[in-house]
Amino acid sequence: MTELNAVRANPSPYAANLYELLPLFHGTLIKKPGMMVSIRTNEGAPAVREAINALQRQAPLSGLMLSSGMSAAAADLVNDQRQTGNMGHTGSDGSSPGSRLNAHGSWQMSYSENVDYGPFLTGRDVVVDLLVDDGVPDRGHRHNIFDANAHVVGIACGPHPKLRSMCVIDQAYGYATR
Numbered sequence: 001m002t003e004l005n006a007v008r009a010n011p012s013p014y015a016a017n018l019y020e021l022l023p024l025f026h027g028t029l030i031k032k033p034g035m036m037v038s039i040r041t042n043e044g045a046p047a048v049r050e051a052i053n054a055l056q057r058q059a060p061l062s063g064l065m066l067s068s069g070m071s072a073a074a075a076d077l078v079n080d081q082r083q084t085g086n087m088g089h090t091g092s093d094g095s096s097p098g099s100r101l102n103a104h105g106s107w108q109m110s111y112s113e114n115v116d117y118g119p120f121l122t123g124r125d126v127v128v129d130l131l132v133d134d135g136v137p138d139r140g141h142r143h144n145i146f147d148a149n150a151h152v153v154g155i156a157c158g159p160h161p162k163l164r165s166m167c168v169i170d171q172a173y174g175y176a177t178r
Helices: 002-009 011-019 045-057 068-084 097-104 123-132 140-145
Strands: 105-117 152-160 164-177
Touching: 002 011, 002 123, 002 140, 011 045, 011 123, 045 123, 068 097, 068 105, 068 152, 068 164, 097 105, 097 164, 105 123, 105 140, 123 140, 123 164
Parallel strands: none
Antiparallel strands: 105 164, 152 164
C-alpha cells in the first residue's frame, strides 16, 4: 500500500524508479539487481519509457485506505492460484473479483483488480510492473492504479507454483467489511 500511495501522491517524481530500469535492458531481456536470471519482456525498454512519460503527465491523487475485507478477497485468489497454478482474475471455482469482494463485504460504486506475477522482491517491484504494464496494450493496470474513484484497497501476495510469486490488489470507491 505504501508504494501505491507513493505513486498516486507523487507520480512524476516516482518515475525515477522506472528510469533505474532502462540500463538493465538488453533488447527485451531485463536483469534486475538481486535476480539470478534475466526476464524476457514483450516490449522492452520502450514500455518503460512510455510509462515514465505517463507518470510525468499524471496528476497527483489522494492515498488509498487499507481494507481488511478487501485484503481477504485478494487473499482468496492468491490462495486459489497457489493451489492450481492458474493465472488471471477468475478463480478455479468461477469466482470473479466482484464475487470475492462480495464474500467479505460490500463494495460501493466501482471496483478493479490488478494481479502481478513473477519473481518480484518488493512492493515497489509489483507497482513498477503494473505501471509499465508490459504486453498489455490498454495499460489497464496503470489506469486502475490512477483511478480517481478508488479510495480503498485490499492487497494479498504469496507464492505461485509456476511464476514464483503473485500479488493481488483490489481497489474500490468504498467498501464495508462484514
